[in-house]
Amino acid sequence: MIKTSILNFTLEELKEDFKIKGIKQYRAKQVFNWIYRNGILEFTNMNNLPNNLIKGLKKNYKITSIELDKKLISEDGTLKYLWKTEDNELLESVFLPYEEDSRYSICVSSQIGCSLGCKFCATGIDGLKRDLSTGEIVEQVLQIQVDVSHREFKIPQITNIVFMGMGEPFLNYDNVMKAVQILNSRKAFNIAKRKITISTAGVVDKIIRVAESEEQLGLAISLNAPNDQLRDKLMPINKKYNIKKIMKAVDYYIQKTNRRVSFEYVLMKGINDKEVHLFQLISLLKNKLVHLNLIPLNPVSELNISRPSQEVIDHFQKKLRENNITVTIRKEKGTNIKAACGQLRSSHKNGGS
Numbered sequence: 001m002i003k004t005s006i007l008n009f010t011l012e013e014l015k016e017d018f019k020i021k022g023i024k025q026y027r028a029k030q031v032f033n034w035i036y037r038n039g040i041l042e043f044t045n046m047n048n049l050p051n052n053l054i055k056g057l058k059k060n061y062k063i064t065s066i067e068l069d070k071k072l073i074s075e076d077g078t079l080k081y082l083w084k085t086e087d088n089e090l091l092e093s094v095f096l097p098y099e100e101d102s103r104y105s106i107c108v109s110s111q112i113g114c115s116l117g118c119k120f121c122a123t124g125i126d127g128l129k130r131d132l133s134t135g136e137i138v139e140q141v142l143q144i145q146v147d148v149s150h151r152e153f154k155i156p157q158i159t160n161i162v163f164m165g166m167g168e169p170f171l172n173y174d175n176v177m178k179a180v181q182i183l184n185s186r187k188a189f190n191i192a193k194r195k196i197t198i199s200t201a202g203v204v205d206k207i208i209r210v211a212e213s214e215e216q217l218g219l220a221i222s223l224n225a226p227n228d229q230l231r232d233k234l235m236p237i238n239k240k241y242n243i244k245k246i247m248k249a250v251d252y253y254i255q256k257t258n259r260r261v262s263f264e265y266v267l268m269k270g271i272n273d274k275e276v277h278l279f280q281l282i283s284l285l286k287n288k289l290v291h292l293n294l295i296p297l298n299p300v301s302e303l304n305i306s307r308p309s310q311e312v313i314d315h316f317q318k319k320l321r322e323n324n325i326t327v328t329i330r331k332e333k334g335t336n337i338k339a340a341c342g343q344l345r346s347s348h349k350n351g352g353s
Helices: 011-020 026-037 051-060 134-148 169-184 204-213 228-234 243-257 275-285 310-322
Strands: 066-073 079-085 090-098 103-107 111-113 128-131 160-163 196-200 218-222 261-267 290-296 326-329
Touching: 011 026, 066 134, 079 134, 090 134, 103 134, 128 169, 134 169, 160 169, 169 196, 169 204, 196 204, 204 243, 218 243, 228 243, 243 261, 261 310, 275 290, 275 310, 290 310, 310 326
Parallel strands: 103 160, 160 196, 196 218, 218 261, 261 290, 290 326
Antiparallel strands: 066 079, 079 090, 090 103, 111 128
16 A cells, blocks of 8 residues: 655645544644654654554555665765655755854755756756655655754754755746745744745746745746856756746746845856856846855866866956845855755765765
8 A cells, every 4th residue: 555645745734634534633733743843753653642543644654755875974064965765766955054143954855856957067967857746855854854953853943945956946846835835834844935945947937936926935046157148058948948038037026026036156167257257147137136146166077167266256256246236155065075056966876976
């Protein structure tokens, strides 16, 4: 018998499913509390449930669908988790502690692999295997929260979620948005929507859909080139959703939500770091409610691309600021364990990453 993942359900959905199975609905809240308030991942450890209910739950449901295959620890405190799914696929997620700000972020994956084939990213090398279920997305956060908790569950507590792991979140829209609902729920993780950011390569119709839902989510656009000719080469999705279409959708998003949009620009030596690119980037973003993250390329052994000099990186930042564009250079974390931007990959040949 195929068991259903409890983590696929919102609390209201679980109550309804329990009702169909003849289980009293208040039991759903008890199960939710055990999982999301106490970090209990085994039905047998839910000690206020009767034995016959525990037997029924074990027969019909499961809590975990992914298991830890490997955990890598960076010298800066970053943790990279390699998970194995029930169908023997691999996915990665990353814990990013910023203890000085009492901020603890998780970079989650939304797909196994990626179909977009961006030329500077490791994730797309092996193509797309499949979408992750809502439960598999939620479970990345749950299992990491259990792992990093010290004296008791949720100490420290996960404060931020970024959908910047493997895959394009907006190509798995329904599962991602339902996971957001669970992550945000007071009965589950209670993470504010403004602290949940979805990064997209520019799936315009979904940017518009999120804008119209007026969800207070963070939106990040992976730009990486300031003109269509270059972006076509670096990011094939640009041939469908070009920069003009993306900027129009971004303007609509800002108008509907009044929220600032982040842009990500991976700086690559000799590719998108020339003065003409800087000028075009300024023209594109000036006088908009945006923030630019400059990301010096993180090394990927299979790709023959390197980062520019620090002088070039600083020059980009200086000129952007002179044009009143809010800009930061992405703080590098987890590079030595291949947990930084663009380095996540589902297949780990010869012993992995």
